[in-house]
Amino acid sequence: MSAQASTAPRAERPGLDRSLTGIALILVLGAFVALLDTTVIGVAVQALAERFGAGLAEVQWATTAYLLALAAVIPVTGWAAQRFGATRAWTGSLVVLLAGSALCGLSWSLGSLVVFRVVQGLGAGGLFPLSRLIVLEVAGRERMGRMMALMAVPAVAAPVIGPVVGGVLVQELSWRWVFLLNVPVLLAAIVLTLRFVPAAAGSGTGRPDAAGLVAVSGGLPLLLHGLSRLGARAPVVSWAWPLAAGTVLLGGYGLWTARSGRPGLIRLGLFRDRAFAASCALAFLGNFVLFAGAFLVPLFFQQGTGQGALGAGLALAPQGLGMLAAVLVAGRLMDSGPSARSMVLGGLALVSAGTVPFVLAQPNGHRALLAVALFVRGVGLTFAISPTMKTLYHSLPAERVSDATTANAIGQQVGGALGTAVVAVVLQRLLDRGSVAAGFHAAFWVTVVCGGVAFLAALTLPREA
Known part of the structure; x- marks a missing residue:
């Protein structure tokens, strides 16, 4: 009887076979390109400003347009998955992203680049929620956690690899290769999806709102x-x-x-759930801080210390390494450690601690200190954002998971777009007055204040989550 009792939990938690692992890796490949496009562009901002003779407030639209398009297409994703099937909708999104990437690499002006970044964003926007829906279809809820853990790889790898790859491409080749490099990777993702990912038929009914x-x-x-x-x-x-x-x-x-x-398209009634509302607020504010920093830090090292694109990319890498190191611990802690609320509050404190040195830094300040600060900031961002995926669904019924995912994904992209746009405007205004140090200090202060607002939001998370 004891033997049966000891083996019962294993029967309830089936493992990931080779097929499921392969599907997860294919989904990672597509999502990685979309995430890479949100991080790699940061080190190219200076090159784009010089190439097109534009200010930072104009060039930032190469980032903001992409994130806005991500947010705009997400409401359609749920309907498309229901109408055509999640896998077919995923494949279509990859095709659009591929087309947008090729067009961005062929851009002839800043205006055309921004338009083609919108095309990229329209393709990338559906990938994140669709990947979760595919996981639910092929793995079920009982194996979703382990599948999502595998798929977290691009989220932590992109901040490390993106700035470095972008720096190499911009400095050694051209800013165009930041986008053209996507083409062969996306082609591979499309072929692998068609070959190995099951395609459940859509309902074939219903109309979008x-x-x-x-x-x-x-x-x-x-x-x-x-x-x-x-x-x-x-x-x-x-x-x-x-x-x-x-x-x-x-x-x-x-x-x-x-x-x-x-x-x-967005079920407003979901926001009556306290855990869901707080999680969405934290996703919004967390992405505000994350993308604002991804825009500011490379420019700080390029304009403040005279680093090239590769140097700026390498300078941002410690933040990605901090996120990578933290994610290995965060998953275990979420299952058996302190509450998600405590983790988020601690993470936000680390984010502030890692940002304040940039508020006070001078252009020729200590690089080693700033590298440590970025590592701490990366650790904090992971602990501040990751637990919200647990609290998001804390008290929602299963039939609301898709709606909750859509609403949360929109909030994330809107937060990232707004964060980039706001700090770009603040920085540009002070740079126009001839004050480089004051411009960066003010822009980094914006992220510190946003982190403080996020801390207040985190206090409303349920203690037992």
């Missing part, structure tokens, strides 16, 4: 464009009309769905 698509996919970019221009040296009309239009679209749609009782 057209009003929701227009409101969310149109309102978010307009709202963020207006917010990014707010405070810049630009005519009031350049930020007032998109801010007003975005607010009207999103606010009007929210009121309409609330009064009609229809679920809509």
Whole structure:
């Protein structure tokens, strides 16, 4: 009887066979390219500014447009997966990302690059939620944790590899290769998906919520464009009309769905759940801090210390190494250690500790100290963000997992886009006044303040999660 009791848990937790491991690695390959495109661009900003004769507030749209497109396409992902099947929708997203990457590499102006970055983002936006839906289909909930652990590899590897690869490509070849390198990798991901990932048929029924698509996919970019221009040296009309239009679209749609009782693309009722609402807020704020830093740090070393693109990429690597080191511990702690709330609060404290040295640093400051600070910052970001994937679904029923994933993914991309845009505007304004050190100090202060707001949000997480 004791032998049966001892073997019962193993029967309840089937392992990952070779097929499931292979599927996870294929999904990692596609997601890795999408994540790489969010990190590799940071070291190319200076080269793009010089090539196109543009300011940082303009060049940052090469990053922001990508993230906005990511956020805009996510609401369609759930419908596409239901209509065509998650695997077919995933393959289509890879094809769009491949086309966008090739076009970015052939860009002839900053405007064309921004447009093609939108195409990239439209392809990449569906990959993250679709990969989770494919995992649920092929592995089931009982093996989802281990599959997601394998798929966490790109999230921790991209911040290490992206800036270094980008630095090498920009310095030794051309900024164009930052995008062209994606093409053979994505071709391989498409072929492997068609060959090895099961393609369940879609329902073939249902229509997307057209009003929701227009409101969310149109309102978010307009709202963020207006917010990014707010405070810049630009005519009031350049930020007032998109801010007003975005607010009207999103606010009007929210009121309409609330009064009609229809679920809509984003189920607003989910935010009545405290754990879910707090987790989404932390995902938004965490990505704000993460992407703002990914934009600022390479520029700090390029403009402040005269480093080249490769030097700036290597300078950012300690943050990625800190994230990689922390993720190996965070998974175990989430299962058997302190509460997610405690981990998030501790992580946010480390993020602040790792950012303050940049607030105080001078252009020719101690590089070793800043490298240590970035490592600490990377550890903190992992502990601040990773546990929210556990608390996100803490008290939600299984049938709301897909809706929760969509809403959270939108918040993450919006946070990253807004973080990049805000610090770019702050930095550009002070650089225009001729103060390099003051510009970077003010921009890094923005991330510290955002971390403080995230700390307050983390206090609302349930203690038992």
